[in-house]
Amino acid sequence: MSKLSSVFRENSKFKVFLLAVLITGLGYGIYKGLIDNYLAEIVVMGEFDRGIAEFFRELPGFLLILILAALYHFSAEKLYKLGAVIMLIGMGLLSIVSPTKVLVTLATCIYSLGEHIQLGMKSTLALSYAKDGKSGEALGFQSSSQQIGTLIGYVVVIISFLILSKTQPFRTFFLVSAAITGIAMLISFGLVGDSKTEETNRHFYFRKKYTKYYMLEVFYGARKQVFLTFGPYVLILFYGANATTISLLFAISAIACFIMSPVVGKIIDKVGYKIVMIMDTVILVVVCFFYGFAHHIFPRNVAFIVCCVNYILDSVISLASMASSVYVNDISDNMTEVKATLSTGISVNHMITLVIALFGGWIWQTVGIETLFIISAVLGLCNSAYAASIKVPKKE
Numbered sequence: 001m002s003k004l005s006s007v008f009r010e011n012s013k014f015k016v017f018l019l020a021v022l023i024t025g026l027g028y029g030i031y032k033g034l035i036d037n038y039l040a041e042i043v044v045m046g047e048f049d050r051g052i053a054e055f056f057r058e059l060p061g062f063l064l065i066l067i068l069a070a071l072y073h074f075s076a077e078k079l080y081k082l083g084a085v086i087m088l089i090g091m092g093l094l095s096i097v098s099p100t101k102v103l104v105t106l107a108t109c110i111y112s113l114g115e116h117i118q119l120g121m122k123s124t125l126a127l128s129y130a131k132d133g134k135s136g137e138a139l140g141f142q143s144s145s146q147q148i149g150t151l152i153g154y155v156v157v158i159i160s161f162l163i164l165s166k167t168q169p170f171r172t173f174f175l176v177s178a179a180i181t182g183i184a185m186l187i188s189f190g191l192v193g194d195s196k197t198e199e200t201n202r203h204f205y206f207r208k209k210y211t212k213y214y215m216l217e218v219f220y221g222a223r224k225q226v227f228l229t230f231g232p233y234v235l236i237l238f239y240g241a242n243a244t245t246i247s248l249l250f251a252i253s254a255i256a257c258f259i260m261s262p263v264v265g266k267i268i269d270k271v272g273y274k275i276v277m278i279m280d281t282v283i284l285v286v287v288c289f290f291y292g293f294a295h296h297i298f299p300r301n302v303a304f305i306v307c308c309v310n311y312i313l314d315s316v317i318s319l320a321s322m323a324s325s326v327y328v329n330d331i332s333d334n335m336t337e338v339k340a341t342l343s344t345g346i347s348v349n350h351m352i353t354l355v356i357a358l359f360g361g362w363i364w365q366t367v368g369i370e371t372l373f374i375i376s377a378v379l380g381l382c383n384s385a386y387a388a389s390i391k392v393p394k395k396e
Helices: 002-007 014-042 047-070 076-096 101-129 135-164 170-188 208-238 243-271 273-297 300-331 335-367 369-387
Strands: none
Touching: 002 014, 002 135, 014 047, 014 076, 014 101, 014 135, 014 170, 014 208, 014 243, 047 101, 047 208, 047 335, 076 101, 076 170, 101 135, 101 300, 101 335, 135 170, 135 243, 135 300, 208 243, 208 273, 208 300, 208 335, 208 369, 243 273, 243 300, 273 300, 273 369, 300 335, 335 369
């Protein structure tokens, strides 16, 4: 706790915030640990169907800029609470609707809407509650809180499915996730603050000085979406991984991210966000190569292990995306501008995310997973090349 006090302002609601993030992560862990297998085994979605479903799941992220423009008078705390309410509605629907493609996609879309509303607010609140010079560490602790909650959710799925053996009560677990999401919502109601929004939030908030940030979000959104959507699905459809195996993989990823989030945050503060943005791509290219071509190089069982290791590596290097939030915080004039810019960045990010989700399944089905991950590697290289052009402002 003393460590947290050295990073966050004592008069802020950082304890309530981190607890709400942790419990939300727990509910999400149960949901995430099951959803890919649920879609593949129960809803019977193939590669192309999965891409279509992901298109609609990511649509709220693209529309976020319109939603937040309409709610410009809401503080970051109020928006975070609104997101919690919508997430509860979506998860509740997922636990009761029939396992048809349309209804399940609708439920996940509603859940995603609440999740995306919270997404920008988490970074905004972490930065707002942080002490001067501790932005990276604050984001790291926020990420770790989410990761440990998510990890517990994965462990619940793993243990439960091992005990239940061949029984797969997916919808029962979605109901449990809904209950936990409800608890997180109640905790989030303790977030009170007067972080007023200004005129900048009444419309699309684009400023020339954030052009590089917007472009970085485009590149990051594209390469992230390949792994987020199709990484687990490759393991399920191509290698036959079951829900227990996928949840175990996610759990290991969560442990790695929990350990590495504060470390990456510290690295960002010490060596600078620009260097971190550039260097993460070196690992990404290796990860994409083996994920797409492991089955050509190794026996199938070895290739599966290689892909699992690469999925974990991608999860860790994805933490470097915190650097872009620190970059925005560094060049902004005030916290309201940070909030508006990060929210706009999420929508910009999702412009390319929607394209990848829509055509990724088609690319996989038509020309193979190799091409899909080559595209991801190329986009990562573009991300680093663009990050290299950033001019870091000199501190007074």
